[in-house]
Amino acid sequence: MEWINTMLELLPFSFLQYDFMKNAFLAVLLLAPLFALLGTMTVNNNMAFFSDALGHSALTGIGIGTLLGLKEPLFCMIAFGIFLSLAITKVKDGTTSSDTIISVFSSTAMAIGIVILSQEGGFAKFSSYLIGDVLTVTQKDLLLIFVVLLLSYFIWALLYNSLLLVSVNPSLAVSRNVNARFTENVFVVLVAITVMVSIRLMGILTINSLLILPAAAARNVVTNAKAYHWLTTAIGLISALSGLVLSYEMGTSAGASIVVVAALFFFITFFMAKINK
Amino acid sequence: MKKIILLFICFPFLLTACTVSSAKEYENTLVVVASFYPVYILAKNITEGVPGVVLENMAQPQTGCLHDYQLTTKDRKAIENADLFLINGAGMESFLNGVQRQYPQLPVVDTSQGIALLHSHQHHHHAEEEHHHEFENGHIWLSSENGMIQAENICNALVQKDPDHAEQYQKNLEAFRSNIHSFQSTQPLSKGNAQKAVIFHEGFDYISEEYGFVVEGEILAEENQTPSAKELAQIIDHAKQQQIKLFFTADDAGRAYAELIANEVGGSVYLLDPITSGPMEKEAYLNALYYNQKTIQEALDNGYS
Known part of the structure; x- marks a missing residue:
């Protein structure tokens, strides 16, 4: 870990003299590519609303965690997130529109969470989860995020072709012997783990924008899949770092500041695409 | 279909039936409700052993401070039955405005009376630049001297409301006071020994x-x-x-x-x-x-x- 610290101190940011800012810096540096990776596919598969629902369901995970008397509810959050995403994927193939299904699941999960957490009127205690706080990230958290990032790249490499095929043309995928259901399930589980691991840092209210905005911005201007991925990663990284700098200078929430910068990128690329047409 | 609708209509009634109401079970008793934990344990020192007094705590013990506290339906029930509602005061019970509008008759006792409040802005390091508003610091119970004044206020209110047991309340207050005094005599730091x-x-x-x-x-x-x-x-x-x-x-x-x-x-x-x-x-x-x-x-x- 020492060499990372030394390297960070070489960077031209004055705030990197503080250890807690170093950790926050590393956290967004790890999260940006992770979110970019998953974001491209989420946007491609029209799952923006799904990941939003997932973020909200974190409240229920936290609630179950407190009911069980756990001090660190992360495990419950991940377990419930995986359960919910599999449930949504299972149910949404039916007759009701997937919009409605996701909305039903999302609001139910959120309501259950609030019911549990607002027992005895104490919901205020948990409101830090809504906005998130990247400043208190510990080295243990960083390690966890790093592991999830490696895992995601690994699974990505294995499943990339089938995922792409499923998202472009499901029936073609089936004819090529791709197990569409399995592929989709692995993907949603990955999204669930990523969202839950980072929600304490980024906040329930803003986490989905971090997943969607860089990918959406990149998609406005790219023409092939490779460029799409790299541009998303670049936009993710730039917004994450500028967001963190902004939040440091202005004393605002890091998660929300990152989202604002990413949104700016979206509108820039959106109008660039308009003009080029 | 009709049956299902009928069942739906019955649903809320079924739920209330499950939770049998315990309205006004105390006749001839003095129901004292404390707003939250520190007020409750202070009041407990005064009411202990006095017959006919029921002391209740409104917010649940794990609530912590009452900033942004939202009253649950249970809390409202407790307040409604109260003969005396003891609050910490000094802005701690921010929900109180709404409650007093709903229950104008509610006998509220502000236990912070006579306590010199600290103002939070005094110590804010960054105060010079941005925050110029000062706000009262309501966490008065954390100093033993203030705790004693709060206990005195509680005692006075009880004596006024329930003069029959005045002697016992005052005896309890005396015991509490001597405990506080013996605590104060063991302080490790004298004032001015500034760390x-x-x-x-x-x-x-x-x-x-x-x-x-x-x-x-x-x-x-x-x-x-x-x-x-x-x-x-x-x-x-x-x-x-x-x-x-x-x-x-x-x-x-x-x-x-x-x-x-x-x-x-x-x-x-x-x-x-x-x-x-x-x-x-x-x-x-x-x-x-x-x-x-x-x-x-x-x-x-x-x-x-």
């Missing part, structure tokens, strides 16, 4: 005042506030410059920030009890005072003599 500290709980201003600490910085991470990176950086710089080694936090949201800052400047984190939750017994108040005293003594022994 610099950073605190992570608004209420610890009162503890600092009692023990004579100089609060050089204050990070408030209670519940809905999170400190910004800039604020943390300023405190770290200041703590390094002033060589502050004492960081007092409660075991709540502030603890992560305390550890973060102590790590950075090489000080130690000490956990104090904000007395907002704990056992529901009358000894709890003094036990917590002694616990804090012991922790502070330890902090001073570690390198400060």
Whole structure:
């Protein structure tokens, strides 16, 4: 870990003299590519609303965690997130529109969470989860995020072709012997783990924008899949770092500041695409 | 289909049937409701052993401070039955405005009467630049002197409401008073023996005042506030410059920030009890005072003599 610290101190940011800012810096540096990776596919598969629902369901995970008397509810959050995403994927193939299904699941999960957490009127205690706080990230958290990032790249490499095929043309995928259901399930589980691991840092209210905005911005201007991925990663990284700098200078929430910068990128690329047409 | 609709209509009634109401089971008793934990344990010292008095706590013990507290339906039921509603006062019960509008007859007793409030802005390190508004610090119960005044106010209200048992209330108050006095005679620090500290709980201003600490910085991470990176950086710089080694936090949201800052400047984190939750017994108040005293003594022994 020492060499990372030394390297960070070489960077031209004055705030990197503080250890807690170093950790926050590393956290967004790890999260940006992770979110970019998953974001491209989420946007491609029209799952923006799904990941939003997932973020909200974190409240229920936290609630179950407190009911069980756990001090660190992360495990419950991940377990419930995986359960919910599999449930949504299972149910949404039916007759009701997937919009409605996701909305039903999302609001139910959120309501259950609030019911549990607002027992005895104490919901205020948990409101830090809504906005998130990247400043208190510990080295243990960083390690966890790093592991999830490696895992995601690994699974990505294995499943990339089938995922792409499923998202472009499901029936073609089936004819090529791709197990569409399995592929989709692995993907949603990955999204669930990523969202839950980072929600304490980024906040329930803003986490989905971090997943969607860089990918959406990149998609406005790219023409092939490779460029799409790299541009998303670049936009993710730039917004994450500028967001963190902004939040440091202005004393605002890091998660929300990152989202604002990413949104700016979206509108820039959106109008660039308009003009080029 | 009709049957299903009928069932749906019956549903709410089924639910109420499950929770049998316990309305007005106390005839001929004095129902005293305390707004939250510290008021409850103070009042417990006064009402203990007096026949015909039922003391209840409105907010549940794990609630913590009452900032942004939302009344549950259960709380409203408790308040509605109250003959006396004891509040901490000093702005702690921010929900009270709405409640008093709903129950104008509610006999509210403000236990903060006669206490000199600290103003939170005095200690804010960053206060000069941005925040010029001052707000009252309502965590009065954390100093033993104030706790005693609150107990006196509670006693007076009870004596007025229930004069038949006046003697017993006053006897209880006397016992409590002598306990507080013997606590105060064991203070480790005399005033003016000023050590610099950073605190992570608004209420610890009162503890600092009692023990004579100089609060050089204050990070408030209670519940809905999170400190910004800039604020943390300023405190770290200041703590390094002033060589502050004492960081007092409660075991709540502030603890992560305390550890973060102590790590950075090489000080130690000490956990104090904000007395907002704990056992529901009358000894709890003094036990917590002694616990804090012991922790502070330890902090001073570690390198400060």
